[in-house]
Amino acid sequence: xxxxxxxxxxxxxxxxxxxxxxxxxxxxxxxxxxxxxxxxxxxxxxxxxxxxxxxxxxxxxxxxxxxxxxxxxxxxxxxxxxxxxxxxxxxxxxxxxxxxxxxxxxxxxxxxxxxxxxxxxxxxxxxxxxxxxxxxxxxxxxxxxxxxxxxxxxxxxxxxxxxxxxxxxxxxxxxxxxxxxxxxxxxxxxxxxxxxxxxxxxxxxxxxxxxxxxxxxxxxxxxxxxxxxxxxxxxxxxxxxxxxxxxxxxxxxxxxxxxxxxxxxxxxxxxxxxxxxxxxxxxxxxxxxxxxxxxxxxxxxxxxxxxxxxxxxxxxxxxxxxxxxxxxxxxxxxxxxxxxxxxxxxxxxxxxxxxxxxxxxxxxxxxxxxxxxxxxxxxxxxxxxxxxxxxxxxxxxxxxxxxxxxxxxxxxxxxxxxxxxxxxxxxxxxxxxxxxxxxxxxxxxxxxxxxxxxxxxxxxxxxxxxxxxxxxxxxxxxxxxxxxxxxxxxxxxxxxxxxxxxxxxxxxxxxxxxxxxxxxxxxxx
Amino acid sequence: xxxxxxxxxxxxxxxxxxxxxxxxxxxxxxxxxxxxxxxxxxxxxxxxxxxxxxxxxxxxxxxxxxxxxxxxxxxxxxxxxxxxxxxxxxxxxxxxxxxxxxxxxxxxxxxxxxxxxxxxxxxxxxxxxxxxxxxxxxxxxxxxxxxxxxxxxxxxxxxxxxxxxxxxxxxxxxxxxxxxxxxxxxxxxxxxxxxxxxxxxxxxxxxxxxxxxxxxxxxxxxxxxxxxxxxxxxxxxxxxxxxxxxxxxxxxxxxxxxxxxxxxxxxxxxxxxxxxxxxxxxxxxxxxxxxxxxxxxxxxxxxxxxxxxxxxxxxxxxxxxxxxxxxxxxxxxxxxxxxxxxxxxxxxxx
Numbered sequence: 002x003x004x005x006x007x008x009x010x011x012x013x014x015x016x017x018x019x020x021x022x023x024x025x026x027x028x029x030x031x032x033x034x035x036x037x038x039x040x041x042x043x044x045x046x047x048x049x050x051x052x053x054x055x056x057x058x059x060x061x062x063x064x065x066x067x068x069x070x071x072x073x074x075x076x077x078x079x080x081x082x083x084x085x086x087x088x089x090x091x092x093x094x095x096x097x098x099x100x101x102x103x104x105x106x107x108x109x110x111x112x113x114x115x116x117x118x119x120x121x122x123x124x125x126x127x128x129x130x131x132x133x134x135x136x137x138x139x140x141x142x143x144x145x146x147x148x149x150x151x152x153x154x155x156x157x158x159x160x161x162x163x164x165x166x167x168x169x170x171x172x173x174x175x176x177x178x179x180x181x182x183x184x185x186x187x188x189x190x191x192x193x194x195x196x197x198x199x200x201x202x203x204x205x206x207x208x209x210x211x212x213x214x215x216x217x218x219x220x221x222x223x224x225x226x227x228x229x230x231x232x233x234x235x236x237x238x239x240x241x242x243x244x245x246x247x248x249x250x251x252x253x254x255x256x257x258x259x260x261x262x263x264x265x266x267x268x269x270x271x272x273x274x275x276x277x278x279x280x281x282x283x284x285x286x287x288x289x290x291x292x293x294x295x296x297x298x299x300x301x302x303x304x305x306x307x308x309x310x311x312x313x314x315x316x317x318x319x320x321x322x323x324x325x326x327x328x329x330x331x332x333x334x335x336x337x338x339x340x341x342x343x344x345x346x347x348x349x350x351x352x353x354x355x356x357x358x359x360x361x362x363x364x365x366x367x368x369x370x371x372x373x374x375x376x377x378x379x380x381x382x383x384x385x386x387x388x389x390x391x392x393x394x395x396x397x398x399x400x401x402x403x404x405x406x407x408x409x410x411x412x413x414x415x416x417x418x419x420x421x422x423x424x425x426x427x428x429x430x431x432x433x434x435x436x437x438x439x440x441x442x443x444x445x446x447x448x449x450x451x452x453x454x455x456x457x458x459x460x461x462x463x464x465x466x467x468x469x470x471x472x473x474x475x476x477x478x479x480x481x482x483x484x485x486x487x488x489x490x491x492x493x494x495x496x497x498x499x500x501x502x503x504x505x506x507x508x509x510x511x512x513x514x515x516x517x518x519x520x521x522x523x524x525x526x
Numbered sequence: 527x528x529x530x531x532x533x534x535x536x537x538x539x540x541x542x543x544x545x546x547x548x549x550x551x552x553x554x555x556x557x558x559x560x561x562x563x564x565x566x567x568x569x570x571x572x573x574x575x576x577x578x579x580x581x582x583x584x585x586x587x588x589x590x591x592x593x594x595x596x597x598x599x600x601x602x603x604x605x606x607x608x609x610x611x612x613x614x615x616x617x618x619x620x621x622x623x624x625x626x627x628x629x630x631x632x633x634x635x636x637x638x639x640x641x642x643x644x645x646x647x648x649x650x651x652x653x654x655x656x657x658x659x660x661x662x663x664x665x666x667x668x669x670x671x672x673x674x675x676x677x678x679x680x681x682x683x684x685x686x687x688x689x690x691x692x693x694x695x696x697x698x699x700x701x702x703x704x705x706x707x708x709x710x711x712x713x714x715x716x717x718x719x720x721x722x723x724x725x726x727x728x729x730x731x732x733x734x735x736x737x738x739x740x741x742x743x744x745x746x747x748x749x750x751x752x753x754x755x756x757x758x759x760x761x762x763x764x765x766x767x768x769x770x771x772x773x774x775x776x777x778x779x780x781x782x783x784x785x786x787x788x789x790x791x792x793x794x795x796x797x798x799x800x801x802x803x804x805x806x807x808x809x810x811x812x813x814x815x816x817x818x819x820x821x822x823x824x825x826x827x828x829x830x831x832x833x834x835x836x837x838x839x840x841x842x843x844x845x846x847x848x849x850x851x852x853x854x855x856x857x858x859x860x861x862x863x864x865x866x867x868x869x870x871x872x873x874x875x876x
Contacts (some may be wrong), residue, residue, distance in 0.1 A: 020797060024776045029794065031786035044725050062654040066769035067727035070734070072782040084654070092764035093809050095654040101773045139807075140800035140825070142834070144793045177793045206790075 009448070011289040012219040013254040014189055015182035015212075016282050017152055017339050020145035023179050026308070027246065028212065028280070045071050052080055058087050062095050065102050074102040121338065121367055126153050144174035148183045155339040158373050160191050176206035178213060185216050190339055190372075194224050202229055211243050215250035222258055231258060238274075245277035253283040260294055269297045276303055281336075285311040292319060292484070308336055314346060321486050323354040334367065341375055344368030348381035352388070353452075354490035361385030376402070380412050387416075387423050395420055407442030408449055414440065415453050422460040430460060431468070451480035455491045462495050530580040530636050531562040533628040540624050542569035543640060545576065561706075566640060574621055575643045580636045596716040600706060601637055603715055607705035608639065610680045616673030618642060618693060618703035641703070644693035648700075648757075652689060654764035657811065661867040663761040664816065666692055668860035669700035670757060674750050675853040677702075681711035683746030686724030687753035689760055711742050723749070728756060728766055731795055731830045734781035737788035739832065747851040748832045754853065755827025758820060763806055767828045770805070774798035795830045816863045823856055 023029060048064040061080040068077040081099035084091045091099070133150045137143065147170035154163035167187045174180045181204055188197035198220040207213040207230060214230040221228035228234075235255060238248055252275035260268035272290055275283045276299065284303045291297045292315075304312050314329035330347030337343065348364035351357045365382035368375060379402060386395040399417060404410040414437035421430035434457040437443060443450040454476035461469040473495055480488050534545045549563035564576040579601050587593035608620035622640040648666055652658045658666075670692050677684055684691075686707040693703050707724040709715045715723075721738050722729040723746075730752035732738075739745040756767035763770070772780060775798045784791050803825055810817035829835040837855045844850045 021776075024779070024794065027778065030778045031784070031790065044727055048727075059649060059653050062764060063649070063727075066765055069769045069773050070727045070729075070781075072780055089653075089656070091654045092657065094763040094765045094770065094805060097805075098765050098769060098773055136800060136804060140796075140803060142831070143796050143800040145797040146800060174793045177790070180793060 011257075011286060012223050013215060013250055013257055013282060013286045014219050014223075015186050015216050015250075016280075016337055017155075017183050017186040018336075019152065020149050020179060023183075026280070028182075029179055031247075045073055049076060052077075056080075056083065058084065058089065058091060061087075062091065062098075065095075065098050069098060069101060077102055121156065121370055123157065123370075126157055129153055141169075142173055144170040144177060144180050147173065148180055151187055152183070152339055155187060155190055156371055158369075158371050163187060164191060171200060175200075176204050178206065178210055181206065181213055182216055185220060186339070189220070189223075194220060198224055198226065208233070211237070211248045211251040215254040218251070218254040218258060222254075222261065228258070231255065245274075246280070249275045249277070249279040249283040250286075251275075253279075253286040257286060257290065260290060265294055269294050272297050276300065279303055281306055281308040281310075281312065284309050285315065288312040288315045310336055311343065314343070318346070318350065318486055321354070321489055323350055323490065326350045327355070327360060330364070334364075339371055341368040341372045341378060344371075345375075345377045345381070348378065348385070350487060352381055352384045353487040356388060356494075358385045358388035361388065376404070376409050376412075380409075380416065383416055384419070387419055390423075392420060392424060407440065408446065411437045411440045411443045411449050411453065415456060419456065419460065422464060427461075427464050427466055431457070434460075447479065447483050448485055451476065451483045451485065451488060454479050455488055458495060459491055529562075530582055530628050530634045531578040533634075534562070534564055534576070534578055534626070534636060534638075537626065537628070539566070539626055539638070541622060543567070543574075543576070543622070546573075549575075565643065568621075573643050575641045576638050577641065578636050578638045580633075582633045585633060599714075599716045603708065603710070603713070604705045605639060607677075607682055607708045607710065608641070610682060610710075611677075611705070614673065614676040614680070616669050616676055616701050618644070618701045642695065644695055644701075644703070646694040648689035648692040648694070648761070651694060652761055652764070657764075658761060659871065660811075660814070660816065661864060661871045662698065664820075664860060664864035664867050665698060666694070666700040667754075667758055667761060668857065668864045670702055671754055671853050671857045671860050673702035674754060675857055677708075678747055678750070678849055678851070678853065683709045683711075683742075683750055684724075685709060685746055685749050685753070686728075687750060687757055688725055688728045688766070689757065692757065709742070709746050724753070728753060728768055730828075730832075731768065731771060731781075731799075732788050732832055734768070735784065735788040735791060737832075743849055743851065744832060747849055748835055751827050751836050751851045751853065754856070755824045758824050758827070759806060762817075762820065762824075763809060767802065767824070770802040771795065771798050771830070774801045792831060799828070799830050816867060819859065819863065823859060827856065 018026065018028075045064075045067050048060065048067055052060050052064045061083045064080045065077050065084060068074045081102040084095060084099040085103075130150065130153045133146055133153070137146050137150065140146070147166045151163040151166035151170065154160070154166060164187070167184050170180045171184050181201060184200050185197035188194065188200070198217065201207050201213060201217040201220060204213065207217050211234070214234045217230050218228045218234065221231070234251055237243070238252060238255070243251075252271050256268045256271035256275060259271060268290070272287045272294065276287055279287070284299060284306070287297065288299045288304070291299055299312065299316070303309065304316060310329045310332035314326050314333055317323075317325035317329055327347055327350060330343045330350070333343035334347070344364045344367055348361045348368070351360035351364060361381055362385035365378045365385060368378040369382065372378065379398065383395050383398045383402070386392075386398065399413065399420065402413055402416075404413045414433050418430045418433035418437060421427075421433060434453060437453045438450060438457070443453060454472070458469065458472035458476045461472040477492070532548075535548050537545045539545065543566045545564045545566050547565035549565065562578045564578065566574050566576045568574060579597070581594055581597045584590050584593035584597055605620070605623055608618075611617035612619055619642045620639055621642065623638065625635055625637045628634045628636055648658075652663070657663070670687060674684060674687065682705075684702060684705065684707070686704060687702060691702060691704040693701055695701060707717055709718065709723065717723045721736050722733045726734065730749050733749065739748070752767070759765070759767045759770065775794060777783060779791050779794045803821060806824065807817070807821050810821070826837055827835065834841075836851045840852050840855055841850050844852065
């Protein structure tokens with residue numbers, strides 16, 4: 002082939018964000034009406050009166066600090082300004098408190114590991130790891146810091162220290178929503194899905210928390226197990242106990258479960274409910290499901306959020322807007338640097354739809370930092386290298402590839418075929434592509450077979466061989482039932498009489514393909 | 527019109543106490559309700575502090591009988607704590623108490639407590655524009671810790687330790703004062719029903735989120751432990767711990783907005799607490815060799831998880847009957863740090 006196909010399946014597993022970003026996203030909030038706690042006593046009013054009658058630096062400092070605690074900052078702006086303008090100069094943390102009141106406190110977020118879109122800067126990651134480690138030496142009970150440390154190690158593909166860190170976090174806060182969701186995400190990344198589900202099911206919090214129920218249901222789906230919370234969750238979502246935001250991922254997970262069970266209408270209804278006040282993850286799930294569920298449309302307002310990059314990438318892919326897919330995949334990679342799904346989709350699109358070797362390589366290398374042995378990314382990297390003309394390195398990489406499944410074996414044959422074509426040995430290349438196409442897995446899986454056929458056709462056309470037209474027609478025949486938007490890009494490229502094209506018109510190919518199909522169907526009758 | 531407690535100026539009280547000066551902004555005002563402060567002179571000419579209380583506000587309450595009961599209970603409790611405090615070296619000493627009439631109606635009764643007169647309070651000494659001399663700050667901390675330890679041994683929890691309630695007396699003696707929010711084990715107090723007994727602006731985090739342990743020691747001595755650590759934070763940075771931690775929290779997790787349990791918000795609080803401690807450490811003066819040890823003490827004293835608060839060895843060695851928040855180890859540490867700082871300061875002055 003061929004770039005490896007992005008995963009055709011999607012489950013609503015939790016996003017793994019940095020803790021302060023998860024907090025800002027509202028993921029950790031309990032939506033259960035207003036707090037009934039007393040916000041302030043007479044002390045604030047006494048201090049305010051004292052400030053008005055006897056303004057001084059100590060009165061201002063105490064008033065400002067009190068306003069931060071009782072949530073009445075808007076009434077102490079003048080005292081905060083007084084502290085900042087004081088000639089004697091307040092102590093640094095007193096000034097910082099004044100800045101907090103004035104809404105000018107510095108952003109607390111740590112530097113992001115990605116510098117420019119998708120590009121990982123290991124120096125930044127290592128520096129963040131170093132500061133987190135030194136913080137944890139002093140404050141080892143900070144579970145969020147352990148989770149953030151695990152996340153950074155995971156971004157670098159260092160799973161052993163990441164596991165130690167996440168295990169510490171889970172030991173300190175075994176029932177915390179953020180820790181459990183991040184922990185389950187880590188174990189998914191480490192390919193230990195059993196552990197992910199076990200942590201969720203062991204926690205007592207999962208019985209009452211819609212965010213954890215959503216994760217539990219999704220992991221149970223991945224493992225083909227019975228969810229322990231799905232029945233209760235369906236009952237609870239119908240009672241309206243939870244805020245739509247809190248249950249949006251739960252609705253999405255339940256809808257996915259219904260969709261896979263064949264209950265399309267109920268699934269559609271539930272997906273629509275998941276979009277009332279959705280998280281970007283629920284939007285992405287619904288966008289993915291819209292390709293499999295009739296009548297499900299994701300409102301464009303839901304796709305406009307800053308973080309909805311995955312959903313937008315999926316939508317752009319469906320609309321064959323390839324440059325948008327690439328830019329959204331970079332944003333998605335930045336949002337979720339521990340996951341390689343964005344990198345797989347980006348490299349696949351860049352390779353198949355755009356034949357943009359440098360972007361393929363950039364995505365693949367970025368993903369391989371997090372998952373050095375990921376077959377799809379290695380496959381796509383090799384494709385990029387071949388397109389770039391770096392055949393020796395591509396050859397070395399092919400030798401290092403380990404194919405564990407039938408689909409991977411097909412991919413290796415196709416890669417070898419591509420390499421041979423680009424080396425000028427068309428006959429050997431054709432033979433290897435044939436091996437790929439005739440492999441039992443390719444005969445079973447129309448997507449894989451079509452992809453291999455189209456790539457063969459592409460190579461035949463580029464080499465201007467006598468088999469080009471036949472190869473295109475075979476690919477066209479095989480790919481009719483396959484829904485893979487990138488194949489249209491190859492088709493478009495080959496059917497225009499330009500450099501590398503077959504010289505065949507669309508209508509000519511279509512009529513030839515139709516003729517072959519009718520002949521085949523007559524024969525089968 | 528002046529309230530009865532504000533009409534004592536110029537009077538001579540039983541025992542020959544002469545009211546010579548009114549203190550419109552006396553420090554007890556910040557936490558103690560319904561009191562007025564005066565300077566009084568004894569027959570021997572020595573000056574003392576008088577705290578005057580009246581019960582007139584009870585008559586304005588929708589339930590005057592209950593309000594009156596609450597006020598008298600609070601007054602009696604404070605008087606009883608002061609009586610206990612007479613035996614304690616780091617607690618402000620009560621000299622006398624009594625009542626007087628400032629008018630013709632029963633509402634004009636004023637009760638008063640006469641206490642030793644302080645020179646200053648930490649609130650006025652530790653101006654946020656400059657750090658208190660370290661030897662003085664550490665001595666104040668040592669004395670405050672000792673005062674709390676002494677009270678705890680008498681089964682009294684203060685629950686309102688803050689800079690204005692740590693007073694300076696001649697010879698750089700520091701004592702803790704204002705027992706209006708104190709509780710005595712085994713005795714009901716009018717503020718028992720409040721999740722925060724003292725000043726909410728300084729209160730321990732768990733109490734702000736409404737988590738109150740049913741055990742007297744855990745809830746109230748644990749509160750004092752936190753307040754002592756918060757006082758140390760204030761002396762180092764000019765800001766107390768509660769404000770520092772809350773300023774690091776996302777608004778959605780503030781005590782006034784959070785609707786989940788304290789257990790659910792605790793990891794967020796702890797992350798904010800770590801950041802606050804990191805900032806305290808970062809802002810330690812360069813010459814502060816006492817800094818790391820003091821920050822460690824603060825870390826333990828203010829731990830947002832009450833089950834981990836206090837000195838780890840004390841926690842591990844106290845039996846179920848002992849006070850797991852016993853402050854004796856901190857008294858020793860602060861004494862050592864203060865003595866060392868004092869030696870350095872004397873050397874520097876030579």
